[in-house]
Amino acid sequence: MKKIIVSSLSVLMLMATISSCKAIKNTNHKQRGAATGAAGGAVIGGVLGNNVGKGNNTALGAIIGAVVGGVAGGYIGDKMDRQAERIEEEIPGAEVTRVGEGINVTFNEDAGVYFDTNKSGVKGTSATTLDRLVGILKEYPDSNILVEGHTDSAGAADYNLNLSRQRAESVTNYLVTKGISRGRLTTQWYGESQPKADNTTSAGKAKNRRVELAIIANEALKEEARRNAN
Numbered sequence: 447m448k449k450i451i452v453s454s455l456s457v458l459m460l461m462a463t464i465s466s467c468k469a470i471k472n473t474n475h476k477q478r479g480a481a482t483g484a485a486g487g488a489v490i491g492g493v494l495g496n497n498v499g500k501g502n503n504t505a506l507g508a509i510i511g512a513v514v515g516g517v518a519g520g521y522i523g524d525k526m527d528r529q530a531e532r533i534e535e536e537i538p539g540a541e542v543t544r545v546g547e548g549i550n551v552t553f554n555e556d557a558g559v560y561f562d563t564n565k566s567g568v569k570g571t572s573a574t575t576l577d578r579l580v581g582i583l584k585e586y587p588d589s590n591i592l593v594e595g596h597t598d599s600a601g602a603a604d605y606n607l608n609l610s611r612q613r614a615e616s617v618t619n620y621l622v623t624k625g626i627s628r629g630r631l632t633t634q635w636y637g638e639s640q641p642k643a644d645n646t647t648s649a650g651k652a653k654n655r656r657v658e659l660a661i662i663a664n665e666a667l668k669e670e671a672r673r674n675a676n
Contacts, residue, residue: 509547517675518674521670521675526661533579541553541557548663549660583626589663593614593658594633594635595633595635596641613635641654
């Protein structure tokens with residue numbers, strides 16, 4: 447499992463890092479959260495969240511923008527560590543990345559959630575994978591989930607944008623039918639505009655046809671974290 451740090455000692459480096467779509471890694475988020483001052487956390491969350499959000503509002507930007515920081519951030523990070531470990535245990539193919547105080551989960555054709563060509567329905571292996579995810583989200587109800595849809599560059603951009611919307615909404619609706627509160631879910635879509643890999647190769651296109659999740663603390667968990675930080 448990859449672990450990514452937001453450090454109050456390296457704000458400028460991180461701004462450059464986010465811009466280049468790379469991340470600084472660390473293995474102890476509880477210590478990381480405690481080391482980042484509350485004020486520093488707010489600055490980092492606001493600056494980096496807005497920076498990523500300008501025309502490139504990725505799951506990473508949503509997570510960084512939700513940073514609490516300080517001891518409370520360490521408390522949240524500890525809970526997210528455990529939730530990320532559960533996702534890895536139950537869904538081995540998923541790409542699970544711990545980012546700041548949240549979790550980024552990527553599903554593509556190799557990771558258990560995929561769609562037939564030009565289709566958006568959830569079925570078969572994809573449904574099984576999402577059923578496992580639902581169980582974990584129910585174990586950890588104090589989080590909100592952003593669902594993002596992405597495509598490769600084959601076809602017209604407008605078509606791909608609509609297809610990514612349909613697929614993201616399909617995943618969101620599936621989670622709701624399985625008992626996840628719609629109030630916890632936000633859905634966004636980007637078509638072909640945010641590739642993770644080279645669209646000139648078949649392997650790269652397969653990686654770009656994906657659904658990403660950002661899992662962040664809800665207000666109840668943030669308040670719990672602040673109480674425990676006192």
